[in-house]
Amino acid sequence: MTSNGEDGTGQATGHPITYWVQLAFVRLGVLPFLLLIAVVVFTLMSDNFLSGRNLLNVVRQSTYLTLVAMGQMFALLTGGFDLSVGTILALTSVVGAMAMAGTYAAMPDAVGLSILVGVLAGVATGTAIGVVNGIGVSIFNVSPFMMSLGMASVGFGIALYLTGGVPVYGMPMEFGDTFGFGSVLGVPTPILVTAILILILYVLVNWTRLGRYFYAVGGNIKAARLSGINTRLTLFLAYVLCGAMAAIAGILLTARLDTGEANIGATMPLESIAACVIAGVSLRGGVGRLENVVLGALFIGLVQNGMNLARIESYLQTVVIGALLILAVLADQFRLRYIASLRD
Amino acid sequence: MNSDVQGGGASLGGDPPLLRLERITKRFPGVLALDRVDFDLRPGEVHVLFGENGAGKSTLISILAGALRPDGGRVAFRGKPIGLASVHHARALGISAVFQEFSLVPQLTVEQNLFLGAEETSFGMLDKAALHHKAVAVLKRLGFPLRPSQRVAFLSRAEQQMVEIAKAFRSDLSVLILDEPTASLTERETARLFALIEQVKAEGVGIVYITHRMSEIRRIGDRITVLRDGRYVATVDAQTSDDELVRLMTGRLIDQIFPKVRFRPSETMLQVENLTTGDGTVSGLSLNVRRGEIIGLAGLVGSGKSEVGRACFGLIPISRGRVEFAGEETTGLAPRRMLDRGLYYVPPDRRDEGLLMMRSVRENIALPALSLPSYSRGPLLLRHTESARTHALAKRLNLQPLRVEREVDHFSGGNQQKVLLAKSLTREVKLFVFDEPTVGVDVGTRVAIYEFIRDLCEAGAAVLLISSDLPEILHLTNRVYVMCRGGLAAELGAEDISQESVLRHCFEREAA
Numbered sequence: 001m002t003s004n005g006e007d008g009t010g011q012a013t014g015h016p017i018t019y020w021v022q023l024a025f026v027r028l029g030v031l032p033f034l035l036l037i038a039v040v041v042f043t044l045m046s047d048n049f050l051s052g053r054n055l056l057n058v059v060r061q062s063t064y065l066t067l068v069a070m071g072q073m074f075a076l077l078t079g080g081f082d083l084s085v086g087t088i089l090a091l092t093s094v095v096g097a098m099a100m101a102g103t104y105a106a107m108p109d110a111v112g113l114s115i116l117v118g119v120l121a122g123v124a125t126g127t128a129i130g131v132v133n134g135i136g137v138s139i140f141n142v143s144p145f146m147m148s149l150g151m152a153s154v155g156f157g158i159a160l161y162l163t164g165g166v167p168v169y170g171m172p173m174e175f176g177d178t179f180g181f182g183s184v185l186g187v188p189t190p191i192l193v194t195a196i197l198i199l200i201l202y203v204l205v206n207w208t209r210l211g212r213y214f215y216a217v218g219g220n221i222k223a224a225r226l227s228g229i230n231t232r233l234t235l236f237l238a239y240v241l242c243g244a245m246a247a248i249a250g251i252l253l254t255a256r257l258d259t260g261e262a263n264i265g266a267t268m269p270l271e272s273i274a275a276c277v278i279a280g281v282s283l284r285g286g287v288g289r290l291e292n293v294v295l296g297a298l299f300i301g302l303v304q305n306g307m308n309l310a311r312i313e314s315y316l317q318t319v320v321i322g323a324l325l326i327l328a329v330l331a332d333q334f335r336l337r338y339i340a341s342l343r344d
Numbered sequence: 345m346n347s348d349v350q351g352g353g354a355s356l357g358g359d360p361p362l363l364r365l366e367r368i369t370k371r372f373p374g375v376l377a378l379d380r381v382d383f384d385l386r387p388g389e390v391h392v393l394f395g396e397n398g399a400g401k402s403t404l405i406s407i408l409a410g411a412l413r414p415d416g417g418r419v420a421f422r423g424k425p426i427g428l429a430s431v432h433h434a435r436a437l438g439i440s441a442v443f444q445e446f447s448l449v450p451q452l453t454v455e456q457n458l459f460l461g462a463e464e465t466s467f468g469m470l471d472k473a474a475l476h477h478k479a480v481a482v483l484k485r486l487g488f489p490l491r492p493s494q495r496v497a498f499l500s501r502a503e504q505q506m507v508e509i510a511k512a513f514r515s516d517l518s519v520l521i522l523d524e525p526t527a528s529l530t531e532r533e534t535a536r537l538f539a540l541i542e543q544v545k546a547e548g549v550g551i552v553y554i555t556h557r558m559s560e561i562r563r564i565g566d567r568i569t570v571l572r573d574g575r576y577v578a579t580v581d582a583q584t585s586d587d588e589l590v591r592l593m594t595g596r597l598i599d600q601i602f603p604k605v606r607f608r609p610s611e612t613m614l615q616v617e618n619l620t621t622g623d624g625t626v627s628g629l630s631l632n633v634r635r636g637e638i639i640g641l642a643g644l645v646g647s648g649k650s651e652v653g654r655a656c657f658g659l660i661p662i663s664r665g666r667v668e669f670a671g672e673e674t675t676g677l678a679p680r681r682m683l684d685r686g687l688y689y690v691p692p693d694r695r696d697e698g699l700l701m702m703r704s705v706r707e708n709i710a711l712p713a714l715s716l717p718s719y720s721r722g723p724l725l726l727r728h729t730e731s732a733r734t735h736a737l738a739k740r741l742n743l744q745p746l747r748v749e750r751e752v753d754h755f756s757g758g759n760q761q762k763v764l765l766a767k768s769l770t771r772e773v774k775l776f777v778f779d780e781p782t783v784g785v786d787v788g789t790r791v792a793i794y795e796f797i798r799d800l801c802e803a804g805a806a807v808l809l810i811s812s813d814l815p816e817i818l819h820l821t822n823r824v825y826v827m828c829r830g831g832l833a834a835e836l837g838a839e840d841i842s843q844e845s846v847l848r849h850c851f852e853r854e855a856a
Contacts (some may be wrong), residue, residue: 208723209714216711219700225769226659226697229684229711286702 026339029280030331031292035299042306049309062301063194064249068203068268069275069288069297071245074238075274079218079285080137080144082239085246085272087155088126089265092250094168096122097260099164101170112170123247129155130243134236159262168260179255189251198294205290214238218285275300275326360423362387362550363519366419373614377403381576383569385519385550390541390564391552394785395571395593401554405521440520442508442525443693448496454490455479458514482510487536504530517544521552527645531851538564558586573786594787601791602819605798608636613775613806615668621659625651627830632774638807640821642846646806649810653777657682657689670774677805683712686774690764692783698764702752705763708752709734713770723778737766758789765796775806782813794820814843826850
């Protein structure tokens with residue numbers, strides 16, 4: 001046994017820089033390194049990348065993914081995942097837009113009311129998908145993979161059936177102006193809404209019993225049960241929360257597009273899981289931090305934006321996102337092995 | 345080194361050992377599993393490996409079987425130094441191991457499992473007819489009543505054990521390693537296994553045998569090598585007395601391990617009447633536990649003793665009978681409800697159902713108590729109180745190192761067990777059910793756990809101790825229920841508790 005540091009991380013002798021790099025890798029994972037590399041590469045590739053306007057743009061574009069990824073985190077924390085988040089986005093968009101347009105057409109003066117009806121209808125529909133997922137996973141023990149995959153098909157089918165594949169028009173202008181393009185005190189509304197939700201979820205995850213129970217159920221569901229936790233309720237709520245977050249993202253995206261679309265969100269399952277995994281959320285459950293997930297989503301937004309500026313073809317961008325996901329998983333495994341070796 | 349050769353196999357004294365290990369060292373992250381251990385095996389002997397859980401027995405046989413590679417030391421086979429590179433390599437030399445954890449594929453049949461990895465082929469295709477004949481021959485030789493075409497998933501645990509043993513006999517044997525082979529066998533099957541061991545002994549096969557049962561050592565053992573905390577202690581003759589073996593194994597005298605408990609039985613806490621579980625593991629069992637006493641629940645693996653505790657805690661459904669706790673009927677209530685009433689169940693396998701390995705000690709200890717007003721207000725957690733309280737509990741149990749923010753996975757087995765016990769102190773508990781509380785811990789922790797249980801009992805709690813560790817039952821309890829095949833075989837009062845009486849009742853029904 002050689003000189004063991006306090007944390008078992010002290011074995012990295014030699015350069016102080018090497019030491020800090022190793023320490024950061026062990027403590028924070030790959031994400032800081034990926035972010036750094038992405039910023040450097042895209043700054044070199046495009047002059048516009050590092051401008052304030054573009055960065056604000058990245059943040060705004062990433063809000064939808066951030067919301068979905070935070071929801072996805074709850075499913076991952078409990079040891080499952082939700083493949084239906086894309087469908088929830090689409091169904092929310094379609095139902096919300098139809099309800100809003102319908103109310104608006106019936107009562108052209110009641111702009112506020114029709115927006116409210118539309119938003120509520122959309123969020124309720126999206127959350128309902130989460131409820132069904134939750135019931136399937138928690139009560140009937142269907143694997144999260146099959147449950148959410150099945151619901152993805154069901155939801156997508158309903159969205160297409162309702163619209164016939166045609167975008168839904170007829171929402172009041174004010175909806176898009178406020179929730180898509182508006183801003184409050186200079187902060188774009190989507191960013192504001194996302195920031196508020198980040199705060200709420202941060203408190204939920206770190207300072208409430210329910211938050212702790214998500215970790216406990218994912219960490220060891222049997223131990224959680226023996227400790228007196230209602231594991232079924234906890235699992236159920238994870239999927240409901242996930243659905244609700246995806247639904248809110250769906251409404252905000254609808255406002256941005258000004259139409260209800262059945263074919264949005266197809267890349268959301270992959271991207272949201274990627275954002276979480278890159279941020280160090282364990283696929284086996286029980287481990288993950290909300291603030292890192294937000295960074296993970298921002299990172300993916302950053303890469304997409306950078307690739308757009310560098311004029312990388314969109315088909316190739318899909319390749320890059322998939323490769324990054326695999327790379328992050330590999331790096332995380334390497335990190336766990338590295339930590340184990342340090343503890344020797 | 346092993347100059348203290350005993351007369352066990354006097355006629356073989358002059359032969360070179362079949363297998364000789366010298367100064368074998370094996371290191372795992374965080375632990376030195378084996379520290380310069382010596383071991384030798386002669387042809388035609390049964391050499392018993394003896395030691396506590398975690399003493400290094402399993403590591404040693406894994407090295408013998410080629411499943412692990414030592415970090416230091418030498419292995420010689422029939423006088424020639426070898427490096428066992430893999431299980432395959434060991435098999436080729438005729439070294440076969442039967443581990444406690446089965447390496448069977450449940451979806452495959454008995455014969456497919458028997459020759460897994462050593463399938464006979466002709467022209468690249470499986471030679472199914474030849475495999476079938478060989479399987480039939482092996483099973484016949486061993487006298488195991490198994491059908492070669494049966495799927496392993498449908499076999500009982502004892503039958504699966506037979507398949508596992510038969511696997512070792514599928515090719516020529518020179519060394520046979522058996523890791524607690526009788527743990528799930530009945531007396532009849534055990535007798536057959538021992539006859540088989542005699543038979544292969546006569547053929548010159550060397551047998552490495554791991555067991556905790558003194559009676560087995562007497563019946564079939566020739567020599568015993570004792571390990572403690574990864575170190576070689578001694579090699580002695582199989583006729584060495586029990587007390588001496590325990591002293592070698594633990595490094596202490598029995599009275600230094602088990603504290604004296606002052607029992608003061610008062611009102612009844614748990615009353616179980618005619619309990620039958622939905623899965624049939626327990627049938628028609630009645631027992632009671634009072635405050636201020638430690639009740640032992642003994643029995644073989646699979647006797648249903650663990651299921652009694654689990655049924656009372658609401659973990660497995662009850663089909664008949666009633667459970668009364670603290671004067672109130674609680675039959676079939678969920679674990680949550682039982683916790684709130686003051687029954688705490690400490691599970692046997694901390695990794696499987698005890699702890700969140702990837703979370704901190706603090707989160708683990710606090711988990712059962714988060715709904716209490718001392719740990720949370722409304723939905724919000726009181727994190728400062730939580731830190732302070734869990735730290736105090738960890739300190740009380742002497743957690744080492746005392747760092748509650750560290751992940752549980754990074755602690756040694758004994759310290760993980762302390763975290764598991766600390767969880768039970770977060771609540772007000774009237775009855776503690778300990779299910780195998782000392783599995784996989786070193787002697788020091790074992791002593792600490794016994795003192796912990798004694799303190800709880802003397803403070804007026806009721807304790808139900810479910811254990812397969814006989815000394816634990818004998819020295820710590822004031823009343824013992826012995827279970828056999830799901831039913832009650834005997835209730836023994838303080839004056840009747842002895843090794844003979846408990847063991848006799850464990851097997852009682854089989855004779856009938």
